[in-house]
Amino acid sequence: MGxxxxxxxxxxxxxxxxxxxxxxxxxxATCVIQPIDMIKVRIQLGQGSAAExxxxxxxDEGVRAFYKGLSAGLLRQATYTTARLGSFxxxxxxxxxxxxxxxxxxYQKALCGLTAGAIGASVGSPADLALIRMQADATLxxxxxxxxxxxxxxxxxxxxxxxxxxLWKGAGPTVVRAMALNMGMLASYDQSVELFKDSxxxxxxxxxxxxxxxxxxxxxxxxxxxxxxxxxxxxMQPNAEGKYPYTGSFDCAMKTLxxxxxxxxxxxxxxxxxxxxxxxxxxxxxxxxxxKVEKSxxx
Numbered sequence: 001m002g003x004x005x006x007x008x009x010x011x012x013x014x015x016x017x018x019x020x021x022x023x024x025x026x027x028x029a030t031c032v033i034q035p036i037d038m039i040k041v042r043i044q045l046g047q048g049s050a051a052e053x054x055x056x057x058x059x060d061e062g063v064r065a066f067y068k069g070l071s072a073g074l075l076r077q078a079t080y081t082t083a084r085l086g087s088f089x090x091x092x093x094x095x096x097x098x099x100x101x102x103x104x105x106x107y108q109k110a111l112c113g114l115t116a117g118a119i120g121a122s123v124g125s126p127a128d129l130a131l132i133r134m135q136a137d138a139t140l141x142x143x144x145x146x147x148x149x150x151x152x153x154x155x156x157x158x159x160x161x162x163x164x165x166x167l168w169k170g171a172g173p174t175v176v177r178a179m180a181l182n183m184g185m186l187a188s189y190d191q192s193v194e195l196f197k198d199s200x201x202x203x204x205x206x207x208x209x210x211x212x213x214x215x216x217x218x219x220x221x222x223x224x225x226x227x228x229x230x231x232x233x234x235x236m237q238p239n240a241e242g243k244y245p246y247t248g249s250f251d252c253a254m255k256t257l258x259x260x261x262x263x264x265x266x267x268x269x270x271x272x273x274x275x276x277x278x279x280x281x282x283x284x285x286x287x288x289x290x291x292k293v294e295k296s297x298x299x
Contacts, residue, residue: 013299015090021290022085026077029282033275034073035066040275041135043268044231050271061138068138072131072151080124081283084178088116088186103194109187117182121175126167128174130154132234144237170234173249177226184222185280189215204288212284216277224272225265229253 042053057065091112095104104112121128130151137146148154158166192211196202202210229252238244246252256264 018089019082019086023082025283025286026081028286029279030073030077033279069134075151076127080120083123084116084120087119110183113183113186114179117178121178125171125174173230181219181223185215185219188218208288212281216280219280220273220276228265
């Protein structure tokens with residue numbers, strides 16, 4: 001039976017598979033991580049410590065508040081992670097072919113990760129904007145709230161009020177951050193798998209867990225400065241004269257550097273690490289499980 005299906009599956013499925021797997025593992029990870037993310041956004045917006053924010057949200061808004069923007073979060077994974085993990089797989093496979101099947105040097109993995117990040121973020125930017133706006137919405141005074149009902153409503157409203165190109169508002173910083181994050185995440189994961197499996201001889205479970213932890217740390221460390229700038233830009237509101245506090249990412253970065261020095265960009269690194277690393281780890285672990293299941297059913 002396997003042989004009859006071979007020619008057919010040689011067509012579309014192998015090409016589509018890394019994209020499907022990437023998207024599915026990202027979406028599963030998001031369902032686990034979304035509440036933590038919600039708390040992170042509010043800490044960045046200056047509403048107190050993690051414990052305070054959690055307490056206040058439960059008291060004032062109930063459990064559902066933690067899953068506000070879940071539709072946007074899932075839409076973002078379905079676009080962004082599908083595109084980045086899929087394109088990373090395709091890019092590394094092409095590079096390995098060109099390399100006569102030998103493992104890639106780290107700089108080539110980093111380049112593939114950068115490119116995959118840029119592709120993913122460009123595709124995922126509209127969903128990302130919808131997500132940030134939905135999460136920040138509850139923190140605005142009632143008069144300024146945009147009151148989106150779900151991700152598609154947010155996208156529709158943004159297009160209706162501000163034009164199609166507004167969906168890529170802040171896409172510059174989003175793409176740059178994604179390039180940094182995916183370079184850290186994707187290159188370090190592949191490199192760690194080689195290290196743990198081939199050099200240290202660890203089993204599959206330990207390898208995936210170890211490599212995804214390393215991957216999570218590097219994803220966070222590479223991307224936090226960009227994330228900090230991106231959040232500042234996406235949430236800025238014009239003052240009474242209609243002027244924005246920053247003219248763009250570079251301006252924001254320079255002003256931040258002047259005001260607080262380089263470490264200012266690492267504000268909330270432990271929280272950010274707790275937010276980014278588990279999502280990266282979950283994504284890799286789910287991806288590994290999905291691939292195992294596919295192997296067992298012969299896909």
